Amino acid sequence: MQQKITDLFGVKYPIIQAGMIWNSGWRLASAVSNAGGLGLLGAGSMYPDVLREHIVKCKKATNKPFGVNVPMLYPNLEEIIQIIIEEGVPIVFTSAGNPKTYTQHLKNHGITVVHVVSSVKFALKAQEAGVDAVVAEGFEAGGHNGREETTTFTLIPMVKEQIKVPLIAAGGIANGKGMLAAMILGADGVQVGSRFVASEESSAHQAFKKMVVAAKxxxxxxxxxxxxxxxxxxxxxxxxxxxxxxxxxxxxxxxxxxxxxxxxxxxxxxxxxxxxxxxxxIAGLIHDIKPAATIVNEMVTEFELAKKQATLL
Incomplete structure (x- = not known):
């Protein structure tokens, strides 16, 4: 597997669990980190005091690296950044805003910074701002998305052609085959959202999880x-x-x-x-609710098998 992302975050697998609002609390983030991926807390649905509580609980639940996703269009942004610094969170993923706003400030406190983009233009702006890596998210992704409607299959190679920092693919990736495809296109790692919504540790309501599983x-x-x-x-x-x-x-x-x-x-x-x-x-390919660790392990197993099969083609 790619070492750029595992070395950057200090994790076993280049699999990042997206910091999704109302889904990504401390139980999910710590479970993914304990399984060898990188778990992210979704600060977008947390008041500052709630975020601090989730950070504290996550630190108790795992001794592995984890991070926080910070949508920059939400209120209380300064307070959220200060809490992240005070609590010693090692990794921050920023999104929905100008990466120049807090990247250098966070890096001055020893924090690894990644920014989420939906186009080559914004990937270059993120690199210019000094981020350590970029998440390029395709049109297939759930939640808030780019206006360009560029699909992951198209976006990843175009961004790879233009940037020098590590590249993480997102949007429509829920299994090991999707992970391999993203890496063949130039990604150094993958960010997975929807598949982890339908996990036992997700903070989403059980009725919503079941609706995701039933989606076609x-x-x-x-x-x-x-x-x-x-x-x-x-x-x-x-x-x-x-x-x-x-x-x-x-x-x-x-x-x-x-x-x-x-x-x-x-x-x-x-x-x-x-x-x-x-x-x-990708909800159409999600058929069950299972532990986050099982999701990570199955992705890795399928990735290795698909990689071997690909060499035979």
Whole structure:
């Protein structure tokens, strides 16, 4: 396996569990780290005091490296960064914002910094800002996504051609074959989100997990590009949103329909009708809920087997 990512993070496998809102608490992050990957806490759905609590519990649950994903469009950003520094978190993944804002500040405190992008343009900006690695996330990914609709298969080789820092592939990767494909295209590691949503340790509501497992091809769609593009499962709220789009709505009308805490209501509280259910296209290949360690081990086993088979072609 690629050593750039394992050496950078001090982990056994180049597998990163995405720091997803309402899914990535200390139980999931520590389980993935203990299994040899890199677990991330999802700060985007945590108030500062809640984040500190999850960091403290994660440190007690694992002696392996773990990190925090920080969406830079959320409030309390300065306080969140300060807590990460105070608690000695070794790795930070930033997203949804300008990487120049905090990269050097974090690196001055000995923290490894990675930024999530959806295009070559922003990958170059992240490299210029001094990040240690870049996550290039394709259009297939769940949750908030890029507007360009560039797929992972296309994005990874284009970004690889332009940057010198290690590259992590994300979007539509849930098993060892997907991991191998990403690496053949130029990735040094993979970030996996949706597959870990359907894990026993995920903080997502059990009803949401079951809906992910039941999802089929075509059950998700990227929408709300006027606000912040998000891929979600089709449900009653989604249908209401599509109906509103037929009227050529203003941004204000979209914001009014979206309301507050819609994602929490869906993914964390289990409101499958009126909640926002964020998940990737790869949900169609997720058929069960299992321990995070099993997911990591199966990915590695399938990766090694697929690699051997590929050499025979």
């Amino acid at each position: 091809e075509g059950d998700t769609l990227l929408t709300l590009k006027e606000l912040a593009p998000v891929r979600m499962l089709k449900n009653k709220f989604f249908n209401e949103l599509m109906e509103l789009y037929t009227t050529n709505p203003t941004k204000e009308q979209l914001i009014e329909l979206l309301g507050r805490a819609r994602a929490k209501r869906g993914m964390f509280e289990g409101d499958l009708e009126d909640g926002e259910l964020e998940i990737g296209q």
